[in-house]
Amino acid sequence: MPDEPSKKKTAEQVATTPQAGLGGRVARLVHWAADSxxxxxxxxxxxxxxxxxxxxxxxxxxxxxxxxxxRYTLARALVALDEKDFDKAKHIVGEMQRQGAESQEFGGALFVLGAVKAAQADLEWSKDRQRAMHLVAARYLEKARELGVPERLKTQALFMVGQSLVKGNQPQAGIEVLQTALADKNLPTTEIHALLAAAYQSTAEPDLAAALLHNQAVLDDTSISPQRRNTASITQADILVQLGRLEEAGKYLKFLGSNEEQQARLKNISGRLAIAKAQQLPIGSEPRTALAKQARADLNEAQRLDPLSGDITRQSMYWRGKSYEITGEQAAAIQQYDQLSKAYGDTAESQAATLAKADLARQAGNREQALAGYRSTLEMVGDPVTYVNHLLPFSALQEKLSRAVNDFLEKEQFETAMALVDTLQPVFSLTEVTELRAQTHEKWALAKFAEADQATHRETEKYLREGRYHHRAAGSAHELLSELRYASRNFTLDLWQAADNYYQGQSYTHVERMLVKFLHHEAQEKQAIALLRLGQSQLALGKNAAAIETLEECIEMHPGDALIYQARLECAHANLQLDHGKRAEELLLTNLVGGSLEPTASEWRDSLFMLGDYLHNSNQYQAAIEKLDEAVRRYPDAPQALLARYTIARSYHSASEKPARQAREAKTESERLKNRKERDKNLLSALDNYLQVQRMLTLQGHVDSNDLERTLLRNCYMMQGSVLFQLKRYEEARKAYANISTFYQNEPFVLESFVHIANCYRRLNKPVKAKGTIEQAKLVLGRMPKETDFKLVTNFSRQSWELLLNEMSTW
CATH class of the missing domain: 1.20.5 (Single alpha-helices involved in coiled-coils or other helix-helix interfaces)
Incomplete structure (x- = not known):
């Protein structure tokens, strides 16, 4: 076994042995770091x-x-759109806009937004929301086409614009786009035909023939599915029923339907077909009643089969109401319509039912209920731009409302008609409503004038006043109409009708203003009558010099017009106002003897009366008597006859003054007797005519009906007294004056009659009664209100009368 030193050495050698590569370096570094x-x-x-x-x-x-x-690109947005990931597509477009997309891609981005809106619109449950969103989609898509979209999207964008316009209730605009799209074979032709068929049925004036043509094109496509073919067949039958081609319609209903919805629609169309056939049969006939019952059975089945209790149910309920109408069961029809409108609120079918119920109420004479129904219908219309109702197209709605207004007018229910007219906007334009308002006021005015003709004398003025008010209202409406149609060919006609109605309403300031404008803009039509009316209005306003100038222009510029006779008459009147008697007489004589005017003409008659009146006022009494006597004999029922008879009496009375004066100045008895005889003759003729006028007024039995007749009667009594006094028939004169004190006790001029009665008593040598009469006059004067204006009808003030009566009481 090696010893310890040997082991240590071996370890150090290993530690210090060089190692190649990154691992060895890391190991040495770790070993080195471990030392401290x-x-x-x-x-x-x-x-x-x-x-x-x-x-x-x-x-x-x-x-x-x-x-x-x-990276956010149009390509990725289109991929998301194809995958129906609409949120992602919109997010990508939003990021593209935030990052500043290239201009050539902005049109494509708008295309994506439009396509998303169109797709989401079809998912909306509310029909109104669907239409509104399709309109938004159409705007996006139109803007996209305007800015430019990639080549591969151009035809698709064209198709989608047309589709959204049709679904957004802009059928006319959609038709124009889809007709262009139809030429592109790369687009779905059958789908375009289906959209066009729907669009032509939804226009303001449905073009059912065009709709039928396009729907037939759908049926001619052999590649469509059986369910699509059944749907197109139902549409074809629907259009044919509306066209009245009932036998053809029945041929398209000979299939069972692939589902409950189609079966329900088949029964619904079948019921409508039966109703259409029944309407062609005599009212009350058994076949008509049988078809109506068959229709109800089919409609009940359609409602039962409707899986969603949606539009088929509502339509079936509406047509059941119609089936009751054609069998004369009005109460059942109203109940059905009422049930529909209450159950389904603001729907197209409810709107049609509400209108039908209003029509039935009108026909039954229930004006208030009818008016309420029409108002409810109008409230449901909303914006006409987005209005859609296949049961009640916009044009049909307008027609029914117009018919209701006209029916109210024909029945002379003018207040109801006007109340309805005032609610017709925006279904009718301001111009149309203003025209209806003008027509209503005109007919109302004519009806009031007709009532005046049939009314008692006391009520005549009331009806005339109401008629004139409505003519003025019609004039105001026509004036507004002229402003609304300033650039149209109806402009001058509106001006004329405004002037004419103002004239009938006696609003002469407005007549003058309208006719000045009319004559400025109209160079040919109605020139003569416009000048005549202008002159008459200026005359009524006291602008006599202007009236003469206008009427002289009419006479000079239109010598061959029949209106020239009336122009001469009015011009003569204006000249008389300015004391141009000779010119007035010349004009009147021209009418009477200087032309082809016949005595049967009203202008000849009026000229004769006016000439007699002029001669009286110019102190030509004998000539006045001749003319006025001729006028009264020719025209005893003329409105001027009564006043003319009174003027004859006044002429005789005034003519007596000259021989009376000559009698006083006569040097010989024979001359005095001659003049007295002439005086008495004139006075007796005057008395006779005063009595005739008094008798006519008394027999008519409407003494207090107007100021003129009342004044004439009072003056006849006074003048009779005056004539009798001059004839020295004092007792008869006193009785005539006594009529004044009896009939007019509270009028200031009664004081004059008391004075004359006192004078008669004095002539009769009855001073006590004369003094008693003056005392009676003082009592009557004391009872009269302090604010009485005596100078309006007498020559004295209250103070002067007090002084005079006090003085006479001492005689």
Whole structure:
């Protein structure tokens, strides 16, 4: 056995023997570090530093490798889209935008977002949400096409835009896109035809012929599945029923259906087909009733087979209501519609049922219930842009509402019609609603005028006032309509209708404004009547000089127009207002003797009355009497006849003044007697005419119906008294004046009658009664209200009357 020194040496030799490679170096380093703690700390620190550097380098290289592998690109977004990983696709697009994607890829990114939205839209349970999301998808896809998408995506983008537009309730825009897509053979032609068939059925004015054509193209595709063919056959039958081609429709229903949903749809269409056939048969006939019952049986079965109790159930309930309508069971129909609207709330079928129920209520004369139903229907419409209802297309909705308005108008239920019109937006445009409002007010006005014609004399003015109000409202609506249609060919017509209604409503300021604008914009139509109306309005506003200028222009510029006679008449009136009597007389005589106007014409009649009135006012009493007497004899029922008869009396009365004055100034008895005879003759003629006017007014029995007649009657009593007093028939004169004190006790002019009565008593030599009459007048004056304005109807104020009566009481 070797000794200990030998063992130690051997170990040292081993320890100091050189070793090649990294392992030997590491072993020596460890052995060296083991000799002291300091060496061990240094070596540990060295190992930690080396390990950290190696780890950091490895992490950096790994990060580079991963970043390169995870780069966000359009290609990866499209892969995620194909895998239906929509969240990942949207995330990649978001990262592409954050990292600043290249411009040529931005269109592709929008395509991905649009495709995702379209796919997610089909998963929505709410039809409204589906439509809204498809519209968003369509906007993304249209923008993508605008910015540019990769070549391989262009046709797909075109197809998807059309698809989203159709599903987003933009059928017309979708049709335009899909018709373009149809030319591309790389796209799914049958799917495009199916979309076009749906789109043509959903337009505002459904093109059922085009829908039928495209759906037939789907059926002509021999490669489609049996289930798809059955669906297309049901669609074909549906379209044919709507077209009224009932026999053809029945041919597409001769299969059992591959599932409960198809079977339910078959029964639903079969029930509708029976209803359509029943509607062609006479009301109340047995075959009609039998078909209605058959329809109900099919619809009940359709509802039973509906696996989801969804749209088929709702449609079946709606058509059951229709089946009750065609058999005259209105109460059952209303109950069915009511059940549907309550059970299924804000759905297309509920909306159609609510409208049908409102129509039935209107037909039954229940206006309030009908109006409530129409309002509920309109509230359910929402935004017309997204409106879709196959049972009640938008055009059909508008037609039914228009029919309701017109029905209310025909029945003269104007308040209900106006209440409905006021709720029609946005189903109707502002222009359409304004036009309906104008028409409603016009018909309302005409109805009020017709009532005025049939009313008692006392109520006539009330109806005329209401009619004029509605004409003014119609004028305001037409004025707004002219602003809304400023750039259309209806502009000048709207201006004219506004002016015409304002004229009928006696709003002459507005008439003048509208006609000035009309004459500025219209160079040919209605020039003569526009100038005439403008002149009449200016005359009514007291703008006599302007009226003369306008009417003279009408006379000069339109000499061959029949309106020239009315223009002369109105121009004469304006001239009389400005004391241009000679020109007025010239114009009136031209109408009467200077043209082809016949006495049967209203203008000839009015010219004659106006000429007589002018002659009276110009103190040509005998000529006035002749003209007015002719007018009264020709036109005894004319509205001017009563006043003309009174004017004749006044002319005779005034004509008596000249011979009376001449009698007083006469130098000889024979001359005095002659003039007195002439005076008395005129006075008796005046008395006779005053009595005629009084008798006419009294017999009519409506003395207090208007101010003119009331004034005429009062004046007749006064003038009779005056004439009789002048004839020295004092007792008769007193009685005439007494009528005033009896009928008009609370009017200021009654004081004049008391004074005249007192004078009659004095002439009859009854001073006590004369004084008693004055005392009675003082009592009446004391009872009159303090605020009474005596100068409106008499020549004195209250104070003057007090002084006069006090003075007369001392006589």
């Amino acid at each position: 703690k300091l060496r061990m700390a240094l070596v540990g620190s060295l190992f930690i530093a080396i390990f950290g550097s190696v780890f950091a380098t490895w992490s950096y290289l790994a990060h580079l490798a991963v970043s390169q592998d995870e």
